[in-house]
Amino acid sequence: MAKSKGDNLNRSLVCLCAAELVMMINTTAFNVALPNIAESLGTSMAEQQWIVSSYNLVFAAVVLLAGFLGDRLGHLKTMLAGLGLFVIASAIGLMAGNVPILLVSRSIMGAGAGIVIPMGQALLGILFRGPELSRAMTAWAIAGTLGVPFGPLIGGTLTATLGWRGIFGFDGVVFLAVIAIILMNVPRINGSRKSRSLHVPWASVAMMFAGFTLFSAGLVNAQHSILAVNAWVPMMVGVVLITGFVLYDNNSRNPLMELGLMKDPSFASCAPALMMLNFSMYGIIFIMPAYLETVLCHDALVGGLLLMPLVVASIVGARMNDWIVSRIGSRGTSLLALGCLATGMLTIGGAMWWSNGMMEQSTVMIGQLMAGLGLGAGQPAMLTWATGRVPIEKSGAGSSLLTVFRQFGSIIGVGIFGSIQSGLYMRGFRVLAQSNGLASQSAGSVTLDFQQAAEFTSLTSDMIRQTASRAYESAITGSFAAAAAIIVVTLGIVALISRKTSR
Template sequence: MVTTTLNPRRWWALGALVASMLTLGFDTTILNVALPTMAADLGASTGEQQWMADSYVIVFAALMLPAGLLGDRFGRRRMLIAGLGVFLAGSLLGALAGDVNWVIVARALMGVGAALITPLALSVLPTMFDTDEQPRATAIVSAASALGLPLGPIIGGWLLNHFWWGSVFLVNVPMAAIGIAACVFLLPETRDPASPKVDTLSTALTATGLGALVYAIIEAPTRGWGDPLVLGMLAAAVVLIAALVVRERRVERPMLDMTLLAHRGFLFNTIAATLVMFVLSGLLFVLPPYLQAVLGNDALGTGVRLLPMMGGILLASRTAPQAAVRFGGRATVSAGLVILAFAAILGSRTSIDSGYGYTALWLSVTGLGFGFALMPAMGNALAALPRDRAGSGSGLLMTMRQVGGAIGIALLGSLLAGTFRDRLDVTGLPAGAADTAGESVVAAHLVAEKTGSADLLASADSAYVHGMGVVLLVCGIAALVSALVAAAFLPKPAARERAAGSPEPDMVAATEDA
């Protein structure tokens, strides 16, 4: 096989991969800042905003594993180019979309592209770099993904202040185009014909099962939990996910290897990582409308005000690996979850008069807890597996993280929507205006401006802050329960836990070369 190990163009190719991963990184957070603006311009309810966020995550989670297998069988470069092309097309569609439904379709299409890009961007590195260069190359690519997280809100805020909301999609186009060109001209083609075939049925069961579950959760606040459609979707989700588990346990070479869950260390660390993403995704969904609609910041100001959480994450990335080595993964993960619980409970005490200083405080603590909980959990989960199972274990772990994020947005967003609607005082408003105001805090502000109702404006802010407090309290309780589970069931520290100090691919590597 022709090798490009000594070809100086490999560093240019790495630069293109960095651009691709940077785009995916800030696309993870850029939409959170854009949602209030999009809600106002498109008339999107809270449920529709949830779908704009979740359509991307659901497709990403469902297709990540089969995407890796497609690359193995049909060529990693070819599928990486296809992924970048699909991501570019989805971004163009999102920028040109004229209503909520097309934005949701565009986000789902972008999720297809992201599912192809994420595993394949790292899998091509061994073909370009020798053994000594690979760790640095992997760290650089992973750093790009991590750096995109804090950049997303800032870039999105700046774009929204100067252009229309479609610019948060359009910014992806040149980055994806650069990635495609570099893949065509600089990357070698590699494949593994011996890899398992893509299981179409398992992929379909994953996507439809997760989609049905999220649909039921999002629609429940509006329709009611006893609504036949909601109950039918919940039942369908249970059946589809159960069928997936049964199928994966019976096939000879499963796509989702459930036997990995028999490893206690892998199982409970994966649960911890999933619950951390559940809390964080829900928090990032409910916070921007508070900063933008209630506190009155513009989009760029909202993005900048999310940075204290990123500061906490960066601090944790410096100290969590050492803590895991010294005290063990169980103690570090449990402590991180306790810190996360404390931050969420602190945030739940936010009042209408608290101001941003108080928010910055608990956001910083949130980032610290997130870093201390997630990074050792990821490292320990993979360290608990035999070396030859690390690949499949990593795929399952990343899939579960995405599932946790999708359910977090759906469940906590629905809790917020129901609480806000119940708390909002629409006395004296016509029925149509009252229904519109109940859709979201942004919609309530628009109705208040049109009707000149200062009482509605005050009620909307108060109702949203109350709903956010309820969500954060639930997050705090979930994190505290997770901490107790981690302390009780994670394996005791062992010598091999030094591996837990290794950086988590898409977070910690950002600081390794900082």
């Protein structure tokens, strides 16, 4: 009987991890299709940015609602609805003939992701308890990590053979298959769900949705200039709405968000720690491709391979999680993970000071390995530490609240890294160009400056590329140092909040 129960749980774990894997493949596969979409639909750079950003904006906006519904309707039922949204979005994307329809498709996919991730974590917290929960969270983390390198590979192959619509066709078929295997293998367990009001607090939903959307939109615009009106005004209004939402929802008889969970120091410590994991990962993925492909003159495939140390180290760190936790506990592992992230950031930034190209790239690889170990070991330890403290009847709300922090980390990772990197690059390019007797005006990015360099004579073209490369490397040093400082401050906050918790 025990063996049969164990086999059923293992099948459930495989199915839930499969959902996480294909969703991460979907997230990263789409980015490689952007040039093909731009050529097919004639999209501008701003339109491409919003096609990508719409996914993250809607994701952040629906997470808490997903937890609310999951704790009342059932976590498995809610997760299947989220997977169904991916199928619907795939059909819309497959038929999209213009940018607005494509935006609708990606927004629906963002809603699906905002449901599937917290419900998957909630189901793991219900199905697995004690030491088995750590094993389950480790498998979940590895599945998500594997989706990062497989996404561009699958997306590139589909785009090259079938065009960008091939990605949507692939998504539709795969997500239908995932729904089928989950229906056949994951037990319909909803925890100790009590009779709770299904009345949706629409006022909270509206304030939360508007607040996150405006703040996220401001951060997207801040990548060009944080002082621009379309950057700081939406962010300020978003902060006001988010604050109003928290105050209103906290005093509501039918809250959308279970803020009471933050009273537990272990849960409260994990929230900012998990935010830093996504902050780091998305920041690195946002900044490094231009360095690896444009500055170092590699194609997209080689550039992707040069990011593999981060992915491999993440998988190794996740596999080492149980061993590390058994020696220093979840709290110690979480703090160690943040320390590794900060060290990795400083190492990558410091690598730009080397004048020797081989030393520079070797040091970047070491920095990726350090950051990857932190990402891999930290995620399952933090999720286990937090999820183990959540009552089963609040599993959906707890997972959603943690996912909100993680998604917020993704948004500010791109926004902060992008803003600092852009500002430092433009300033550095201007100073270096003036000292070399070149025009001091940058085109706005290292990729565009490299493209414009082709319009000049060979000598001038080489000087522009060298100037752009040095400016970008210098900007990496500044932006990664700033990121390391933010992580160190968060590490101190986590250590302070959790100082009285057990291991």
